[in-house]
Structure formats: structure tokens, C-alpha cells
Amino acid sequence: MKKYLVYVLLTGIIYSCKNTNENITELKESSSQIKTNDDIDKKVNNLLAKMTLEEKIGQMNQYSGFWDVTGPSPEKEEAAIKYEHIKKGYVGSMLNVKEGVAHVRAIQKIAVEESRLGIPIIFAFDVIHGFKTIGPIPIAESASWDIEAIKKLTQNAAEEAAAYGINWTFAPMVDISRDARWGRVMEGGGEDPYLGSKIAVARVSGFQGDDLGATNTIAACAKHFAAYGFSESGREYNTVDVGTSTLNNIVFPPFKAATEAGVKTFMNGFNELNGIPATGNAYLQRDVLKGDWGFQGFVVSDWASMKEMVAHGYAKDKKEASELAVKAGSDMDMESYAYVNELADLVKEGIVEESLIDDAVKRILRVKFELGLFEDPYKYCDEQRQKEVSGKQEFIDGILDMAKKSIVLLKNENNLLPLKKKNQKIALIGALANDKTSPLGNWRLAGEPETAVTVLEGMEKYTGNSLNYAKGADLVIPNSEIEMPIEIAVNETDKSDFTEAIALAKKSDVVVMVLGEHAFQSGEARSRSNIGLPGVQQQLLEAVYKVNKNIVLVLTNGRPLTIPWADENIPAIVEAWQLGMQSGNAIAQVLYGDYNPSGKLPMTFPRNVGQIPIYYNHKNTGRPATVNNDVYWSHYIDVENTPLYSFGYGLSYTTFSYANLRVNKGGENKIEVSVDLTNTGDVKGKEVAQLYIHDKFASITRPVRELKGFELVELAPNETKTIRFTLTEKELGFYDNQANYIVEPGEFDIYVGGNSDAKLMSNFLLE
Numbered sequence: 001m002k003k004y005l006v007y008v009l010l011t012g013i014i015y016s017c018k019n020t021n022e023n024i025t026e027l028k029e030s031s032s033q034i035k036t037n038d039d040i041d042k043k044v045n046n047l048l049a050k051m052t053l054e055e056k057i058g059q060m061n062q063y064s065g066f067w068d069v070t071g072p073s074p075e076k077e078e079a080a081i082k083y084e085h086i087k088k089g090y091v092g093s094m095l096n097v098k099e100g101v102a103h104v105r106a107i108q109k110i111a112v113e114e115s116r117l118g119i120p121i122i123f124a125f126d127v128i129h130g131f132k133t134i135g136p137i138p139i140a141e142s143a144s145w146d147i148e149a150i151k152k153l154t155q156n157a158a159e160e161a162a163a164y165g166i167n168w169t170f171a172p173m174v175d176i177s178r179d180a181r182w183g184r185v186m187e188g189g190g191e192d193p194y195l196g197s198k199i200a201v202a203r204v205s206g207f208q209g210d211d212l213g214a215t216n217t218i219a220a221c222a223k224h225f226a227a228y229g230f231s232e233s234g235r236e237y238n239t240v241d242v243g244t245s246t247l248n249n250i251v252f253p254p255f256k257a258a259t260e261a262g263v264k265t266f267m268n269g270f271n272e273l274n275g276i277p278a279t280g281n282a283y284l285q286r287d288v289l290k291g292d293w294g295f296q297g298f299v300v301s302d303w304a305s306m307k308e309m310v311a312h313g314y315a316k317d318k319k320e321a322s323e324l325a326v327k328a329g330s331d332m333d334m335e336s337y338a339y340v341n342e343l344a345d346l347v348k349e350g351i352v353e354e355s356l357i358d359d360a361v362k363r364i365l366r367v368k369f370e371l372g373l374f375e376d377p378y379k380y381c382d383e384q385r386q387k388e389v390s391g392k393q394e395f396i397d398g399i400l401d402m403a404k405k406s407i408v409l410l411k412n413e414n415n416l417l418p419l420k421k422k423n424q425k426i427a428l429i430g431a432l433a434n435d436k437t438s439p440l441g442n443w444r445l446a447g448e449p450e451t452a453v454t455v456l457e458g459m460e461k462y463t464g465n466s467l468n469y470a471k472g473a474d475l476v477i478p479n480s481e482i483e484m485p486i487e488i489a490v491n492e493t494d495k496s497d498f499t500e501a502i503a504l505a506k507k508s509d510v511v512v513m514v515l516g517e518h519a520f521q522s523g524e525a526r527s528r529s530n531i532g533l534p535g536v537q538q539q540l541l542e543a544v545y546k547v548n549k550n551i552v553l554v555l556t557n558g559r560p561l562t563i564p565w566a567d568e569n570i571p572a573i574v575e576a577w578q579l580g581m582q583s584g585n586a587i588a589q590v591l592y593g594d595y596n597p598s599g600k601l602p603m604t605f606p607r608n609v610g611q612i613p614i615y616y617n618h619k620n621t622g623r624p625a626t627v628n629n630d631v632y633w634s635h636y637i638d639v640e641n642t643p644l645y646s647f648g649y650g651l652s653y654t655t656f657s658y659a660n661l662r663v664n665k666g667g668e669n670k671i672e673v674s675v676d677l678t679n680t681g682d683v684k685g686k687e688v689a690q691l692y693i694h695d696k697f698a699s700i701t702r703p704v705r706e707l708k709g710f711e712l713v714e715l716a717p718n719e720t721k722t723i724r725f726t727l728t729e730k731e732l733g734f735y736d737n738q739a740n741y742i743v744e745p746g747e748f749d750i751y752v753g754g755n756s757d758a759k760l761m762s763n764f765l766l767e
């Protein structure tokens with residue numbers, strides 16, 4: 001109790017009695033009162049002055065959960081250490097305490113009541129696409145290009161996570177990637193820095209809201225700083241070597257946007273960047289992030305990335321790794337046991353200045369104050385709220401809405417889609433059509449398996465047709481399906497169920513085939529060198545096609561796939577990603593035309609793996625594709641340069657036309673663009689109008705196209721709307737190789753349309 005009083009005095013907050021949530025009768029300061037920066041800084045400084053060196057370092061230490069139902073798994077040595085460390089005040093944060101408020105409260109109680117200063121713990125979790133209510137994976141959500149809806153869905157995820165006692169998410173992942181082999185593309189916003197920045201801001205503000213101390217918001221984390229998405233050959237954790245121009249113009253923008261949106265934390269990464277691991281990279285963390293960008297929050301390492309600097313060949317042992325990391329600006333150590341064991345000695349030996357520790361601790365404590373954890377360490381531990389908020393109908397509606405918006409129609413020959421609602425014999429084929437877990441995708445750690453609505457269940461709701469299902473083939477070897485982190489065993493040989501599927505297809509009017517990836521074929525450590533349909537699915541597709549060509553191929557996957565055969569032969573193709581718990585309902589509604597698809601690809605689909613990296617905003621080269629037919633130009637001799645489906649591409653059940661592109665000067669370095677968009681089809685639909693620029697001659701060569709504006713517009717048949725874009729210095733300039741943002745006068749081409757191949761063009765001269 002004595003320690004508890006110390007804590008009360010320190011924070012200037014008075015509880016009437018023992019601090020369980022139910023017993024707190026009055027908080028002497030309202031959250032708005034304690035929110036001003038000066039006020040918080042004063043409190044942080046007061047607290048810091050009372051902390052021993054070891055307690056300060058404790059704040060910089062983060063451990064993963066260790067709490068069994070009955071307590072801190074005492075038989076496990078590691079758990080016992082963690083428990084002891086909390087009591088000593090040597091743990092600033094815990095991650096992966098996902099069991100809910102009872103566990104959070106139990107751990108918090110040790111920190112608050114048993115440690116000398118009673119500093120509350122901040123609880124972190126990977127809320128990547130929902131906490132309990134699992135929505136579409138981030139790459140899918142990004143395909144909606146619906147920034148408002150993304151923000152709203154993120155707010156829901158924050159509210160649910162906060163109700164489970166979580167204060168901080170390791171999201172959004174804002175890594176730009178041009179390599180679909182990299183499994184983590186499922187977690188991000190795709191390949192484009194402009195779209196990626198908009199999504200980053202939406203997700204940061206969705207998680208954090210206007211008041212971090214409210215019980216429905218959590219701190220966000222922009223990760224992985226930086227360039228992790230450029231891992232060589234798409235192989236997870238691999239080396240990254242990226243030049244200054246790409247770093248400043250492609251990699252950094254979403255991180256910078258997240259900083260400007262007030263993101264409270266950053267995570268560094270597993271990768272090295274140009275020879276220096278991100279975790280020990282002072283240029284990234286001190287010069288750019290905390291220096292140039294003025295970031296006030298704190299940086300957490302990635303899981304054990306501090307000690308991995310030894311394997312990188314950068315630090316000779318954990319002690320040196322700690323020295324390099326703290327000097328480079330890594331404020332919190334996730335699960336390396338490096339800071340907690342090494343930093344105190346480094347300070348005592350005069351190798352690391354205590355002021356560096358103070359700076360890191362202040363950053364961490366500030367976020368804890370902003371979260372209101374000092375005001376009431378149990379404010380996120382309300383059983384009743386957890387019960388009421390978990391899985392709310394509003395959340396379910398939100399994930400269904402987003403799931404529909406995420407779907408991208410890739411091909412629809414002869415209007416095979418939408419399906420007729422009556423008198424059709426429909427064959428549904430594919431193990432993924434009847435899979436209640438794969439649609440949940442990877443990174444749904446607190447989600448329950450077997451909770452997705454399957455495509456079969458979704459389609460069964462349409463009772464006007466006769467619907468029959470055949471698996472066709474297992475995607476994974478039966479009974480090998482397991483949760484993370486074990487690799488899944490793909491069925492590469494067993495075709496014994498083909499016969500039944502072929503027979504069914506033969507007697508059906510239309511065949512819907514759901515093919516793609518298992519949830520654990522994308523995500524962390526799930527790089528693939530061949531990104532075609534895994535296992536025997538391609539063979540199944542071709543076998544069914546032999547007996548019935550009326551196939552609607554529904555793809556469910558976590559990354560762009562190479563499907564050139566399907567593109568050539570299958571009349572209708574729907575990219576449905578992994579859409580979360582409402583997956584089957586969303587897919588059925590799109591197939592039956594109750595929702596007109598409007599998604600657009602946030603990442604290029606290659607024709608084959610050899611084209612990777614392939615991305616729309618590439619440079620022209622000295623011998624571009626347009627030169628002539630001779631041999632000596634930039635191309636392959638065995639595949640076209642163009643992708644299978646471009647960035648920004650996606651069809652609708654209606655059609656749109658763009659006309660009257662007008663470009664006017666709107667003032668100094670300001671260009672006004674307008675275009676008339678018309679729905680030329682028969683049904684209402686949404687279109688993402690996209691604007692691309694090409695700065696034709698510059699002191700550093702510019703990409704052939706760069707997205708610089710987009711608008712999601714809904715139009716009734718025959719309706720026309722004028723879409724207006726304004727280009728300012730923010731859109732017209734770029735970073736030079738000294739990282740200065742410059743706007744150069746000169747000629748620009750401008751393209752407006754429904755994808756990155758838009759043909760409608762104009763130009764202007766920037767004076």
C-alpha cells in the first residue's frame with residue numbers, strides 16, 4: 001500500500017481507496033486538464049527525477065505475454081523473470097496480452113501495486129485488421145480507396161481492442177512494397193506512396209482519434225521504419241539497399257504523413273538499410289524521424305531486432321547492440337532482453353550518456369500520460385464494457401461494408417456477372433469456398449478460427465438457384481492445418497476429388513470457383529517464390545474449364561497472384577482477397593449484383609514472377625518501350641513489359657467515361673484540373689477517378705506516372721459529375737538527393753482516368 005501511495009503522490013491523482021476500477025470514486029483531474037503538453041512534460045519530469053537508472057531502463061523494456069489463466073506460469077523460467085521484473089518496475093510495456101481485461105488488470109496490478117513507483121504498463125497488440133471482429137486484410141481494405149470508410153473501420157478496431165484492455169497497436173504497417181513475393185504485402189497499403197500516405201493518415205487518426213485518453217482509442221505505430229518492403233528478392237527479413245531518391249520519394253512519404261497525423265509511436269524493422277540495421281540506424285531514427293520530422297513519440301524495436309544486430313554482423317554482442325540501438329534512437333526493446341540486461345552497465349561505464357535514457361523514458365512516459373494510464377491505470381479494464389463492445393453489430397456491419405468495398409472485379413466478359421438470381425444451376429467449387437478460417441487472413445491473433453462466413457454460406461442465402469458444392473481438391477493436406485507459426489503443408493499431389501467437381505461442373509450452367517491462398521501463405525515469414533495458384537488448384541481450374549467454360553473465378557489471397565492462364569481463358573475473375581468474418585456474405589452480394597464492385601488494385605499484378613519488381617511509377621529508361629521493334633530496348637524477350645493488371649485497375653457492373661479534361665493555372669505553383677465523369681452503363685456504380693502526373697524533365701528523373709489525386713464518386717446511370725483536383729507544390733515537387741523538397745519549373749503531362757493506364761491526357765507548363 002505504501003508503494004501505491006507513492007504512486008498516487010507522484011501522479012498527483014487521488015484515489016479514494018484501493019485502485020481497482022470499481023473502487024475509484026473520483027478522479028481529481030479530468031482528462032482535458034492533464035492533456036496540455038506543458039502539464040504532461042512537468043509530470044514526466046517530476047516522475048523521471050524520482051526514478052533510479054534501473055527503473056528508467058525498465059520503462060524501455062517490453063515483454064510478450066506470459067500469463068496463464070491462473071497466473072504467471074511460474075513453472076516457466078522466462079515467465080518467472082518477467083514477473084519479477086514487473087515487480088521491480090523493470091517492464092514498461094507488455095505485448096500479446098490478448099485474453100482481455102482480467103489478464104490486463106492482473107498484470108497491471110503487479111506493476112502499479114508492487115513496484116516501487118507504481119508506473120502503469122502500456123499494453124500493446126498487433127491490431128492489424130480488427131481485434132475480435134476480424135475485417136478484410138489491409139491490402140484488401142486499401143483496394144477500397146475509401147479513405148473515410150478505412151478510418152471508420154479503424155476506429156471500430158480501436159474501440160474493440162481498447163475494451164479488451166489494449167492501449168497501443170503495432171499498426172498501421174505503412175511499408176511501400178513493389179514485390180508481391182513478400183508475404184507482408186497483405187499488411188500494407190500497396191505500392192504507391194500517395195495512396196499509402198492517405199491510408200496511413202486515415203488509420204493513424206482512426207486508431208488515435210482526437211483524444212488518446214478516451215476509452216475507445218489506442219496509440220498507433222507506424223512501422224517498419226524503414227524500407228522493410230524493399231527486402232531483396234521479396235524474401236522475408238532480407239537485406240535492403242535503396243538509394244536516396246527512392247528512400248525520400250517512395251519509402252518515406254507514408255511515414256512522414258503518419259508523423260504529421262500525430263502518430264504516437266514508430267517501430268523500426270528487422271532489415272538492414274544500406275548496411276546498417278534499421279534498429280541501430282541513427283540516420284533513420286535520429287536524423288530523419290526525430291530530427292527533420294520532429295517526431296515527439298517513441299520508437300519500439302521489432303521483435304528481438306536489437307539482438308539480431310549481432311547476426312547482421314553489426315554488433316558483436318547484445319551489449320554492443322544495446323549501445324548502438326540506444327544511440328541510434330530506439331527507445332524501447334521488444335523481447336531482446338538487451339536494454340534490461342545491458343544498458344545500466346553501459347551508462348555506468350560511461351559508454352552511454354544517461355541523457356539518452358532520459359530522453360527515451362520521457363517519450364514513453366508522455367504517451368502513458370496521454371493515454372490516461374496515470375489518471376487511472378485500470379481505465380481500460382472494464383469487464384462490462386468488454387462484454388458490451390466485443391463484436392458489436394456496428395462492427396459486423398462495418399466489416400461487411402468494407403469487405404464489399406475491397407473486392408476488385410478483374411474481368412467480366414459477356415457480362416457473366418452479376419449472376420442471374422433465378423433458375424440457374426450453379427456449381428461452387430474449391431476448398432476455399434467452404435473454409436471458415438482462411439478468409440480471416442494472417443495477423444488476427446485475438447480472432448477466433450472458424451468464424452468466417454464462407455462463400456458457400458453466403459451463396460446459400462440466394463435461394464432462387466440450385467447451388468451445389470464440390471471441394472475439387474484440398475488446398476492444404478488435411479489435418480495439417482495449424483495455427484502460426486508452423487509452415488502449412490500444401491497439397492501438391494492429391495487430385496482424387498477432381499472427378500466429383502468435374503461431374504458437377506458438367507451439369508451446371510455456371511461454375512463459381514474459389515481458389516487462392518491459405519491464410520498462412522501470406523503475412524510475416526510467408527514469402528513465396530512462385531505466386532501462382534498454390535498446390536493443384538491451377539490443374540483443377542483447367543480440368544473444370546474443359547467441361548464448362550462459364551467460370552467465375554473468385555480469388556482469395558493475401559498478395560497479387562500470377563494468373564496469366566486464367567486471364568486468357570476464364571471469362572469472369574473477381575479479386576476477393578481475404579475479407580474477414582463477413583467474407584462469404586460480401587462475395588455473394590457482389591456475385592449476385594446486390595453490390596456493384598468498385599475496388600481498384602493498390603498493387604500491380606505481374607504476368608510472371610520474373611517481372612518483379614513491377615510497379616506503375618517506374619522510370620522511363622533511355623530506351624523506353626515506345627521506341628521501335630528492334631532488339632535493343634528495355635524489355636524481356638519472353639514476356640511483355642506490361643503487367644497483367646495495373647495499379648489502380650478495377651471494373652464495375654457499369655461503365656464510365658471521362659471527357660473534357662481541363663487544366664488551368666490556379667495561381668503560383670497551383671494547377672486546377674477538372675474532368676467530366678459519366679456513368680455510361682445501366683446500373684448505379686462507384687468509380688475511383690485517378691489523376692497522374694509526369695514531370696517530363698527534371699534534375700532527378702521522375703517516374704512515367706505518379707498518382708497525385710483521386711476521388712471516389714457514385715453515379716446513377718447517365719449521370720455526369722465534374723471532378724476537380726488541385727495540384728499544389730505538395731503534389732508537383734519531389735525530394736532531391738540531399739533530401740530537399742524542390743519544385744522545378746517545366747513541362748508536365750497529366751492523365752486522368754480509372755486506372756494507372758488512363759489515356760485521357762493534357763499538359764501544362766509550370767513556370
Ligand code: BGC
Nearest residue numbers: 095126170223224302303524
Ligand atoms: C513483426 C511486427 C510485429 C511484432 C509484434 C514482429 O515479428 O515484424 O510487425 O508488430 O512482431 O508482434
